[in-house]
Amino acid sequence: MNTTHSPVVATEALTKTYGDRVAVDRVSMTVQRGEVYGFLGPNGAGKTTTLRMLLGLVRPTAGTASIDVDRVGALIEGPGFHPYLSGRDNLRTMARYRGFPDSEVDRVLERVDLAGRGADKYKGYSLGMKQRLGVGAALMGDPALIVLDEPTNGLDPAGMADMRALVVDLARGGQTVLLSSHLLAEVQEICDRVGVIDHGTLLLESTVAEMRGGSSLHVRATPEPAALTVAMRLAGDDGVRRTHDGLSLDLPADAAPHVTRELVAAGIDVHEITHTERSLEEVFFEMTAGAATLPEKEPLS
Numbered sequence: 334m335n336t337t338h339s340p341v342v343a344t345e346a347l348t349k350t351y352g353d354r355v356a357v358d359r360v361s362m363t364v365q366r367g368e369v370y371g372f373l374g375p376n377g378a379g380k381t382t383t384l385r386m387l388l389g390l391v392r393p394t395a396g397t398a399s400i401d402v403d404r405v406g407a408l409i410e411g412p413g414f415h416p417y418l419s420g421r422d423n424l425r426t427m428a429r430y431r432g433f434p435d436s437e438v439d440r441v442l443e444r445v446d447l448a449g450r451g452a453d454k455y456k457g458y459s460l461g462m463k464q465r466l467g468v469g470a471a472l473m474g475d476p477a478l479i480v481l482d483e484p485t486n487g488l489d490p491a492g493m494a495d496m497r498a499l500v501v502d503l504a505r506g507g508q509t510v511l512l513s514s515h516l517l518a519e520v521q522e523i524c525d526r527v528g529v530i531d532h533g534t535l536l537l538e539s540t541v542a543e544m545r546g547g548s549s550l551h552v553r554a555t556p557e558p559a560a561l562t563v564a565m566r567l568a569g570d571d572g573v574r575r576t577h578d579g580l581s582l583d584l585p586a587d588a589a590p591h592v593t594r595e596l597v598a599a600g601i602d603v604h605e606i607t608h609t610e611r612s613l614e615e616v617f618f619e620m621t622a623g624a625a626t627l628p629e630k631e632p633l634s
């Protein structure tokens with residue numbers, strides 16, 4: 334990530350209705366320069382519609398969307414490659430249409446790791462290669478912002494891993510990446526920040542680290558009442574919970590030696606001390622289950 338923090342993408346109460354179906358409901362999100370932003374939500378949540386509005390492909394019913402870069406590359410739907418042309422010729426056709434030199438085609442083929450297969454016909458490509466060629470098309474002209482709609486959808490595990498590595502690599506090279514995904518683990522792994530959308534509503538926007546909330550130490554020690562007293566002294570009364578086989582303390586991993594020393598100093602036997610982090614998955618399910626109990630929304634204006 335680079336260090337400037339002016340938003341590249343900002344939406345304000347962005348809304349899209351189809352008839353009486355609200356596909357996107359007053360979404361206000363920001364994507365910061367240089368980050369990988371994960372737009373996370375189940376199928377039908379409104380991700381594609383939001384991205385399409387951002388790119389000017391769908392007209393919002395209400396609200397605004399602004400993008401503060403000169404050039405945006407996007408992979409929203411299959412980019413309509415010609416099956417009987419090679420990957421390279423497909424990109425060349427696009428490059429000519431968009432006014433880029435052939436050298437740009439070679440650059441992006443290299444970037445998406447298809448240089449060695451550029452002469453092969455598109456129809457012979459694996460799904461992962463097809464998807465990477467689509468990203469290659471989005472990279473032509475070196476856009477500052479790249480928007481990828483479910484870039485790993487339908488790929489096998491190896492294809493997914495390649496795509497994730499490519500996204501991380503793009504961000505390292507200074508490009509801002511906005512991607513949508515319904516895969517929590519994926520977002521957790523590669524994104525700096527995340528916006529969670531469900532039923533058209535943005536439930537939360539935060540860094541992945543913040544969203545997971547702090548980490549905790551799991552302690553198995555006896556006698557447990559004495560261990561509980563020490564744990565509460567170290568982590569605070571609200572920072573300790575009983576679990577089925579021990580205690581969970583809201584403390585970071587590097588507190589483990591201190592906690593161990595304090596327990597032992599109090600004559601307590603420490604059988605196990607481990608560090609656990611809440612996964613994004615746990616948080617996500619808590620949040621989307623909670624959404625059902627959110628107050629009724631005001632009617633759309």
Ligand SMILES: Nc1ncnc2c1ncn2[C@@H]1O[C@H](COP(=O)(O)OP(=O)(O)OP(=O)(O)O)[C@@H](O)[C@H]1O
Nearest residue numbers: 351354355356374375376377378379380381382383
């Ligand atoms: N052109 C359209 N006409 C009518 N309804 C639409 C249209 N496009 C999207 N919708 C509806 O809007 C809602 C959001 O769809 P959208 O495609 O944005 O979701 P998504 O989060 O991208 O899901 P997916 O990953 O399944 O594409 C869905 O209920 C969908 O049926």
